[in-house]
Amino acid sequence: MLLQQIAQYGAQQTRQPLSDEVLHYAKRAFLDWLSALYPGTIISPCAELLAAHRSELGYGHSSLPGCGTTAFAGTAAWINGSVSHAIEFDDIFRDAAYHPGCPTIAAALAVAEDQRASGLELLTAIVVGYEISTRIGAAVQPSHYRFFHTTGTVGCLGAAAAAAALAAPGNALAMQHALATSATFASGLQQAFRSDAMTKALHAGNAASVGVRAGFGAAHGITGVPDILEGPVGFGAALSVDPDWDEALRDLGKQYNITRITQKNHGCCGHTFAAIDAALKLRDDGIDASEIESIVVDAYKTTLDVTGNFNPATAFECKFSLPYVVAHALIHGSVRIDAFSTARMQDPAIRALMTRITLNEDPALTATFPRQRAAKVTIRTTSGKVGAHFAPYRKGDPEAPLTDDDLNAKFDELTGPILGQARSKALREAVWKLDTMNARDLALATDPRMF
Numbered sequence: 001m002l003l004q005q006i007a008q009y010g011a012q013q014t015r016q017p018l019s020d021e022v023l024h025y026a027k028r029a030f031l032d033w034l035s036a037l038y039p040g041t042i043i044s045p046c047a048e049l050l051a052a053h054r055s056e057l058g059y060g061h062s063s064l065p066g067c068g069t070t071a072f073a074g075t076a077a078w079i080n081g082s083v084s085h086a087i088e089f090d091d092i093f094r095d096a097a098y099h100p101g102c103p104t105i106a107a108a109l110a111v112a113e114d115q116r117a118s119g120l121e122l123l124t125a126i127v128v129g130y131e132i133s134t135r136i137g138a139a140v141q142p143s144h145y146r147f148f149h150t151t152g153t154v155g156c157l158g159a160a161a162a163a164a165a166l167a168a169p170g171n172a173l174a175m176q177h178a179l180a181t182s183a184t185f186a187s188g189l190q191q192a193f194r195s196d197a198m199t200k201a202l203h204a205g206n207a208a209s210v211g212v213r214a215g216f217g218a219a220h221g222i223t224g225v226p227d228i229l230e231g232p233v234g235f236g237a238a239l240s241v242d243p244d245w246d247e248a249l250r251d252l253g254k255q256y257n258i259t260r261i262t263q264k265n266h267g268c269c270g271h272t273f274a275a276i277d278a279a280l281k282l283r284d285d286g287i288d289a290s291e292i293e294s295i296v297v298d299a300y301k302t303t304l305d306v307t308g309n310f311n312p313a314t315a316f317e318c319k320f321s322l323p324y325v326v327a328h329a330l331i332h333g334s335v336r337i338d339a340f341s342t343a344r345m346q347d348p349a350i351r352a353l354m355t356r357i358t359l360n361e362d363p364a365l366t367a368t369f370p371r372q373r374a375a376k377v378t379i380r381t382t383s384g385k386v387g388a389h390f391a392p393y394r395k396g397d398p399e400a401p402l403t404d405d406d407l408n409a410k411f412d413e414l415t416g417p418i419l420g421q422a423r424s425k426a427l428r429e430a431v432w433k434l435d436t437m438n439a440r441d442l443a444l445a446t447d448p449r450m451f
Contacts, residue, residue, distance in 0.1 A: 001226050002245055006136075007176035009253045010128045010161050014169040018124060023435060025259045026123040028404070029091060029130065031411055031431045032263050033101040034065065036090040038415040039337060040083040041066035043315075045198040049079045049205075062110040063445035066418055070445045073110040077159065077212045081106035082205030085151065086198075087337070088319045089414065092262040092270050093130075094397065096137025096154065097145045097302075097370040100261070102204035103155030104129035107211040108162035112439035117166050119434035119441070125165040127258055129211075132179070133158030134257040136229070139247040140240035141370050145190070145302065148239055152188020152203030159211020160218075167219035174215075180224025182214040183235045193306055196314045260398040263407065266335040268319040271303040273394035274375035275322055276329045281389045282379050289330040289349075291381045295357045297322065299375040300365040308359055315340040326377070327353040337414070373397070419447060 018026065040046060050057065050067060057069045062076035071079065084090055085102040093100050105126055112122040137144075137154040144150060160182035161175065168174035188203035218224070228234045229245070236243035266276050275297045283289070303322060312321040318340055319325070325335045327350045338344060365374050378388040393399045402410070408428060415424045430442055 002229050002248060003176050003179055003226055004172075005249055006132055006252070007172045007179060010132055010165060010175040010179075011170050011172035013128050013131070013253065014121075014124055014165045018127060022127060022256045022258060023123060025256070025261070026126050027432055027434060028263070028407055029101055029126060029258060029261060030105060030123065030434065031407055031428065032091050033084055033105040034427070034431065035407070035411045035414045036087055036101070037080060037084040038066045038418040039089070040086040040201075041418065043086055045086065045201055046079070046083045048198070049082060053079065060114065061116075061440065062113045065444040066447050068445065068447060073114040073216070074209050074212045076113075077107045077110040077208035078205045080109065080205070081159075081208030082201045085204035086201040087267065087414075088269060089264050089267050089410075091264065093134040093137065093257060093260070094262050094373060095141070095371050096134050096150055097141055098134065098137040098150040098154055099204065100130050100133055100155070100158050102151060103207035103211060104133060104158035104162050106205070106208035107159035107215070108166065109439065109444075110208070110212055111163045111166040111215065115166055117439050119437040119439055121166060121169070122439045123435060125162040127256065128165040129158040129162030130258040130261075131252060131256060132161040135248045135250065135252060139245055140236060140243045143241035144239055145370065147190055149188035149190055149192060149200065149203050152207050153186035153239060155188075155204060155207030156182040156186045156210045156214070159208045160214040161211070163211045163215025164218055167215045171219070174218040176218075176226065177222060177224040178211075178215045178218035180226060180228045181217060181222060182210050182224075183228045184225070185210045185214070186235065186239070193320060196316045262394065262397045263402045263410075265394075265396045265402060265406075266325070267337050267339065268325050268335055269307050270373070270394070271299075271307050272322045272325045273396070274373050274391040275299060275303070275326050275377055276335055277395050278375055278377035278389040278391040279326050279329050279379075280333065281391070282377060282387045283330055283333065285387060285389075287330070287379050287381065287387050289353060291383065292330065292353060292356060292379055293382045294380045295326065295330075295353075296360060296378040297326065297357065297375060298360045298362040298365070298378075300369040300373070301361045302366075302369055303375065304359050304361055310354060310357075312345075315345065318345055322359065323354040323357045324350065326357060327351075423447065
């Protein structure tokens with residue numbers, strides 16, 4: 001059965017050395033996850049989750065980075081997974097329309113600290129979770145994304161794979177049962193994107209927590225349904241249309257998807273990125289925002305469905321508003337955390353420019369979703385000048401990846417204000433040598449609370 005083959009890979013990978021390249025990309029993924037996590041600790045739902053679980057804090061060995069405390073592994077994964085998804089700076093596997101880092105790394109870190117695992121074991125578990133879940137995610141797209149948030153659904157399997165890799169290394173049967181159990185708890189509805197509720201971030205936390213519990217359970221004998229993915233009333237039948245299960249096995253253990261991850265260059269929904277990049281190119285070419293008469297954005301249908309909000313009122317809504325982030329990019333030259341301050345969101349110039357934007361679906365781009373994320377931006381100025389740029393991919397995609405220096409700068413930018421520059425630099429340097437340390441040596445629970 002499908003899960004048997006996938007689980008065999010997962011178990012074998014825990015006993016095989018990672019190549020230098022794959023190990024390096026695992027460190028990149030972990031560093032980028034921390035970049036998204038720390039700023040998430042100072043916005044909702046972090047404080048709310050800490051309050052809700054206050055009786056569970058201070059126990060166990062799984063850290064809550066930036067919160068100055070610990071929790072048992074399942075609770076730590078729940079909180080860290082949610083918090084790291086809140087700021088919208090987390091990574092993406094494009095082919096699966098999926099953010100693998102939040103559920104997978106939140107689960108892996110929680111279990112690694114609980115189990116006193118080495119840094120190398122933690123990085124290996126991250127790789128296992130990424131490789132298994134990204135392929136399952138790609139197998140059920142694009143139909144899965146019509147109703148479901150892949151990070152909440154497929155993320156359960158990424159988290160379970162990582163947890164099982166640490167809780168029962170080398171045990172293919174435990175890996176299989178962890179994946180099977182997690183699959184039946186997969187959840188997360190697209191409707192959560194359509195409001196200012198905190199639910200979307202919680203999808204990642206739930207997936208991480210499900211994975212931890214499934215992994216620990218399987219390591220101690222809890223069994224799961226072996227054909228849960230391809231069975232007649234299983235994951236694929238319920239959550240997809242004609243899933244391509246060959247995709248779930250393609251090059252598994254040979255080509256590593258963790259080397260093809262998109263890491264965000266903008267602090268908002270990834271469906272807006274190609275349009276932002278195109279707009280910034282036109283700005284660099286001399287388009288002055290004060291002289292713009294009209295902007296036309298041609299994009300794939302999901303961009304319009306998810307980010308077509310012309311009247312966003314909150315930071316969350318602005319992050320999912322293509323008109324807002326494109327207008328902000330044209331006026332300010334970037335879309336980082338400061339784009340979602342109250343002053344920026346209420347800026348009359350941004351709001352006025354948004355009214356000059358038209359969004360169109362390009363059927364050709366819709367047909368290539370999710371494997372291509374492209375957009376074309378055409379701008380006409382009041383003087384009659386017309387500029388157009390087609391962005392076939394996004395900065396941060398595998399075709400134009402962020403460099404290690406880019407990731408270091410992003411980490412410093414996002415964690416420095418939370419940790420202080422000295423601690424931020426020390427942690428960054430530790431991540432790059434994590435394979436020579438123990439997971440607990442990062443001392444993530446000692447970071448002071450900033451709220």
